[in-house]
Amino acid sequence: MKIRRLVLPGPSPTGRDAARLCERLARLYADGATAVECDAGAVTAPGLGAVEVLARLRLAARAHGGAFAVTGAGPALRALLDLVGLVELLGEPEEREPPRGVQEGIEPDDLAV
Numbered sequence: 001m002k003i004r005r006l007v008l009p010g011p012s013p014t015g016r017d018a019a020r021l022c023e024r025l026a027r028l029y030a031d032g033a034t035a036v037e038c039d040a041g042a043v044t045a046p047g048l049g050a051v052e053v054l055a056r057l058r059l060a061a062r063a064h065g066g067a068f069a070v071t072g073a074g075p076a077l078r079a080l081l082d083l084v085g086l087v088e089l090l091g092e093p094e095e096r097e098p099p100r101g102v103q104e105g106i107e108p109d110d111l112a113v
Contacts, residue, residue, distance in 0.1 A: 007038075
């Protein structure tokens with residue numbers, strides 16, 4: 001497995017950065033990369049632009065059939081990705097709701113909330 005690295009610009013990438021980064025990602029896969037690690041260490045003030053960039057990079061990676069993961073994400077970026085449902089980019093499991101139709105058991109002495 002040939003893993004390559006792509007670095008996000010800091011402190012806050014914007015949607016304008018997405019096209020350039022997607023082109024760079026496509027070149028990495030064309031040059032033989034099977035996986036790309038996206039270093040987000042410089043992203044210290046993440047916003048929706050950073051979410052857009054990462055979402056577009058993930059889609060581009062899927063289109064090229066390659067693996068894609070984000071490394072070096074700080075707490076603010078981690079929280080933002082968790083909020084928008086992209087936490088799987090960090091390699092962390094997403095918290096999910098229990099399946100429909102599953103009910104929690106209630107004990108007779110449980111206090112009402």
